[in-house]
Amino acid sequence: MTTALGIDIGGTGIKGALVNVDTGELLSDRVKRPTPTGGEPDAILQTVLGIIADFGPAADGVPVGVCFPAIVRHGRTMSAANVSKKWIGLEAEALFEKGLGRDITFVNDADAAGVAEVRFGAAKGVEGLALLTTLGTGIGTAMIYNGVLVPNSELGHLEMNGKDAEKQASFAAKERHDLSYKRWAGRLQQYYTMLEALLSPDLFIVGGGVSKNFAEFLPLLDLATPIVPATLRNNAGILGAAALAVRVPEGIA
Numbered sequence: 001m002t003t004a005l006g007i008d009i010g011g012t013g014i015k016g017a018l019v020n021v022d023t024g025e026l027l028s029d030r031v032k033r034p035t036p037t038g039g040e041p042d043a044i045l046q047t048v049l050g051i052i053a054d055f056g057p058a059a060d061g062v063p064v065g066v067c068f069p070a071i072v073r074h075g076r077t078m079s080a081a082n083v084s085k086k087w088i089g090l091e092a093e094a095l096f097e098k099g100l101g102r103d104i105t106f107v108n109d110a111d112a113a114g115v116a117e118v119r120f121g122a123a124k125g126v127e128g129l130a131l132l133t134t135l136g137t138g139i140g141t142a143m144i145y146n147g148v149l150v151p152n153s154e155l156g157h158l159e160m161n162g163k164d165a166e167k168q169a170s171f172a173a174k175e176r177h178d179l180s181y182k183r184w185a186g187r188l189q190q191y192y193t194m195l196e197a198l199l200s201p202d203l204f205i206v207g208g209g210v211s212k213n214f215a216e217f218l219p220l221l222d223l224a225t226p227i228v229p230a231t232l233r234n235n236a237g238i239l240g241a242a243a244l245a246v247r248v249p250e251g252i253a
């Protein structure tokens with residue numbers, strides 16, 4: 001059994017768990033803390049340190065994967081939609097490695113979720129283009145072509161009605177504007193229709209915490225592309241980050 005620790009940093013919460021990366025099973029309870037207000041680098045690092053400490057000796061020496069809600073290029077965060085702007089251009093992977101005193105793997109959160117869905121969930125064995133969208137504080141996207149991730153797709157920031165799509169169609173937007181599932185589905189219809197027109201995907205996979213309520217909104221969408229809930233729901237980021245922390249011989253990512 002290969003064990004790794006996956007940490008999923010989100011705009012609202014930070015969570016972690018030990019994972020069996022051979023099977024995608026969680027080997028521990030999830031430890032969850034709120035994302036510090038303002039989402040500043042040092043505060044987030046301290047929260048991650050606290051989460052890792054909660055696992056005690058079980059986390060000693062295991063590979064650590066951390067996923068984060070921003071473009072991540074060669075360990076550097078290049079955007080910051082729902083966290084402090086101080087992340088833009090920051091050597092984030094190096095910051096965590098120094099703070100945690102160990103090597104880590106650092107990736108975009110939606111990409112981590114996409115990798116998890118390929119390895120253990122709804123994108124496993126899908127031929128062609130599987131497009132994962134996570135509906136949470138923002139909209140994250142992972143493009144997976146024949147099982148291979150094309151990283152940092154950032155399709156949550158496409159322009160819709162002259163504005164950022166995630167500001168209108170994320171789960172946070174539903175909450176912020178107190179939208180019913182029906183009204184929110186109207187916005188999702190517009191969003192997924194746009195993705196369809198641009199990318200002709202073979203499958204949409206819908207993740208994020210709200211995907212557990214998929215029956216409330218997925219049947220309201222009228223799309224040519226099949227659309228299914230993510231199998232791993234809110235654990236996908238943890239699982240994908242953990243999986244990526246362990247070198248795979250070939251194939252994905």
Ligand code: BGC
Nearest residue numbers: 069070071081110138139140
């Ligand atoms: C960020 C993405 C992230 C997504 C989900 C967006 O605002 O730009 O990098 O994947 O939120 O957290």
